[in-house]
Amino acid sequence: MNKERLSLRTILLLCTVCLLGFFLRTACYRNFIQPNGGFCFYSPDPYDHLRRIVLGVKSFPLVPSFDSYAAYPKGLGQIWSPLFDYLLSAFSLIFGGSDTVVEQIGFFANPVLSVATIAATFLIARKSFGNKNAAILAAFVVAASPGHISYTLAPKLDHHVLEPMVILILYSFTFLGTEGRLSVRESLAAISAFPLTILMWRGATLFWAYLFIYLLIRGALESARGNRRCLDDYTKVFLGAAAIIAVICVADPWRTSARFSFNIVSWFHVVALAFCALLLQFLGTSGSVKIFCRRFFFLLALLPTALLFPFVRSFGTEILSGISFIGGTHDSWLESIPEQQFFFVWGFWYGVIGTVTLLWFLIPPAVVLSFREWRQGGFRNGTLLAVAVWGAGMFPLVKLRYSGVMAIPVALASAWLFSWAWVRWHAVLPRIALASLAPILLIPGYKGYVSNVTFTNSPITRVGEYGRSGVFEWIRKNTPQTSYYLNPQREPEYGILAPWRFGAKLYYLAQRPSVTTAFGWEAHGLYEIGGFMATDKLEVAAQIASLNRVRYLLAVPDEFAPYYRLAADGVRKGVLPAETLGTVDGTGSMLQRLATHDGSSYPMGGGYVTASQRYRLVYETPNPADMGAENSFYKVFEVVPGAVIYGRCGAGNAVGLEMPLRTSSGRLLRYTDRAITNEQGEFLFRVPYATDVRQGDTLPLDSYSLSCSGGALRKVSVPEQAIASGLTITR
Structure with a gap:
């Protein structure tokens, strides 16, 4: 832990990095100024958030949980985590709450929250590695990460901007219990982290699993040394978090708890946290690797029997659905979304270098080296364990969807390797070379920066x-x-x-x-x-x-x-x-x-x-x-119901129908249809256009013309009333 005050030089460097991050995310703003004034956004997601923010402003402090305008006629409940929209609704109200204010706050929300993420990365890296230069590097990596920039551009308003913050919050458990147990203050902070992160991002459940693995290893080692207090404290944290989320489910402000779902704030999360608490006690108290393996395989042996119970099957199904969403699926909807594809589908230079950069390849050596150092140090350094667990867990998330959150493990891995080398290389030139390495590794991804800075619809x-x-x-x-x-x-x-x-x-x-x-x-x-x-x-x-x-x-x-x-x-x-x-x-x-x-x-x-x-x-x-x-x-x-034109023209004859119209763009549209008369010589045409009025911005230029291979050309006028009522006109 580093309690040294920040120097003016460090503060200026951090401010420079934050300004760089803000610039890279707002440089394209001129491309998103509407012709009629105000801002426009990119993709549908910002407009979903703007809709919820506006509804939040109108109903504040109540929480809007249903929208009959979406997924009509059934309506749409709360699909994504609600905290992001609720906070922006509150900020919008502070500045007047008008639609213009909502759009302006929405447009700059991503860059501002990105600056907060950059600053938080600096603080966490500094506390983790005790090296302010390494912390500046970590902040710079997040600020300059093409994948993070792409997800946090000003016109891409979305709660995705909070996802890296979720990782940082959960990673911060590294700093808890350094004295062998959690203080009351630390316990309360840890308990609040779970409901906070799931309200920020429904995908936080996956990263709860990484945190659980970290706490299980750390608690089991402390328990093996005769200190069970740490493991018991972690267990209480999971149970306390489960209790808070249970209260949220009972109150059900977003009407989501009725669904037992991996993706929504529901009783699934209560069960998951309680299950983690039980596993901590059952596996964490093993005392040795041999006993741990016995208990683990005992649980696996119980699994087939447990799956006979519907509740267990539902729980397992939800876990598998989350894993399949992350790992890949043959789902027709997900396959149509580019961000759900893997980095490598887009090629090495764009998919990898243009999103996570060459710095991504520093994660494996950071994991291996930190794990080795952790073992050599007697398994006591929680930071080394955190670098190994989080790096190993997040490195395989190789979808474009996770290129934004990948900035955090890349930044922490880079900072840890930097701090590791910094204390070993005391000469000036090696340190200069070390400080230059990260910017050099970012250079091949220059096309990603150009794309983000010039981004446009x-x-x-x-x-x-x-x-x-x-x-x-x-x-x-x-x-x-x-x-x-x-x-x-x-x-x-x-x-x-x-x-x-x-x-x-x-x-x-x-x-x-x-x-x-x-x-x-x-x-x-x-x-x-x-x-x-x-x-x-x-x-x-x-x-x-x-x-x-x-x-x-x-x-x-x-x-x-x-x-x-x-x-x-x-x-x-x-x-x-x-x-x-x-x-x-x-x-x-x-x-x-x-x-x-x-x-x-x-x-x-x-x-x-x-x-x-x-x-x-x-x-x-x-x-x-x-x-x-x-x-x-x-x-x-x-x-429209459409009017029916009925007529006769000899059996088996071809009948043609045509009507000229002028569209809103000035284009001549010839509406045509074809039919063959039946054995009685009858034909029917259902037509959508009236001949007597403008329909929207489409103007009829003449009546319908009927032509028959066995008869003369006929004109038919169809009034709007006939179109709206589905009347039949005989000719």
Whole structure:
């Protein structure tokens, strides 16, 4: 422990490192200023948080726990840990609580909290290694970590920024019980760490396991020396934490405790902590490696019998679900998210060097060397054990998702190796070389820094989603307003179906309910959008739209394969009808019909695909100049009953229907459909467009034209009333 006061030089160095970290995370801010003023953000996650922060401001000090605008019509409870949003709601209220204040605080929350993480890393490294230079190095590594920067950029508002702080809090257990037992003050701090970290990040449970391993080893060694007080104190900490979380579950402010889940604050965490306390007493009091192994294998032998009990199976299932999420899975939703892929999938230079840098490779030697030093020192140095356990535990987390938290073990490993070498190399030149090593190892990742400093939304996103022509602004101003927006406890009038990445933008920017969210199978809507876009059957699409009370659709020309995989999962799980799936290549799918062909019929394989019938284009965004205006990227369709045009034209004849319209982008749209008359010479067309009024920003230019191979051309006018009521018009 180092109680030496910080020198002015050290303080200035730390401030410089903090300013560097702040700059690297805010340098791109100009790229996220909205055309209409204020800030825009990147990805759906910031908008989910902004939505909860706004609701928190309106209901403060109560905690918003349900949002009927998300996962419509079922609504969404508390999916992620709530502390982050609640704190930002409180800060927003201090500065007035307006929507503008919320967005400004949200935009700079990540950089400010990153500076706090950098400073905390310095303090913990200094206390761990007793070397202020090593502590400055640790702070610098976090400040300059491309992976951490990428996750904490200003436009990426997310509770992920708290995740490295979770690691630091749990690592700080290293400083507890240095005198052989925990003081009352230390015990209270340790107990509070568990509920605090799970309220910061639901993934904290994994790192509780690392902490448990560390405390088990440390407590078992103390017990073997005849000091059981330390082990008993650790046991009381786990039981005390379990009691606090049990109180939270009883109060259930976020309505999550009913689910016994690894991912949500629930009774699962109470059981897990109590189980850890029992294991500490059973395994930690072994006294020797031989007895420890006997007891461990005894527990393994009991496992098959224990699994006969449903409660034990549920507990084990939740643990395995957490491990599978971390280690990799063949889940169709997770596979569609780039950050759930491994570093190496993105190549060595981008995936590894561009995220965790060459410093990541210092973790294994730090683990080996610290473990060796720990053994040679008589197993008494808790810091050496902590470096070995945390380094070994976190090194295998090789997904992009964990590149942000990886900055902490990389920083601590680098700092420990630095301090180890510093006390052995007394000459000036070796120390200069040592101090230069970390910046040199960061140089190969320069592309990552350039990418973060110049980070921006794509041109199609800037033009299509924001500003006066942005799709969400248009929806907010031109669709019927829905109820309960700021008190979303009751069900609004209708929902909008869109790809899941647009869900949060719909209920924050457009202020309309969204069927989909960014929470995959944890919430309603994922399989619905997959099934709707993947099916080639109009009846299935209509059923999905009807069951979810969909009034509008947002279609974009996405890749088809992810939708097909989601639909296949939905069918397999019984969420979607068995007949949902169509062609594997997407031919005739609703995605192709709407995003590419505007709902009109089009030729396919010597025949044609009929029109989508119930979906009319009411708005499309202009494309950036370099993309051309042939086909818009964002298209809004209204779901309508559609009028039926009935007529006769001789048996077996081909009948064509066409209507010209002018879209919001000025494009000429020719709505067409095709049919073959039956044996009685009858034909039916269900049409979505009225000929007498503008529909959204789409303007009809003429009546419907009917052509028949056995008859003359006919004109048909269809009023809006017929479209809205599903009336039949005979011609």
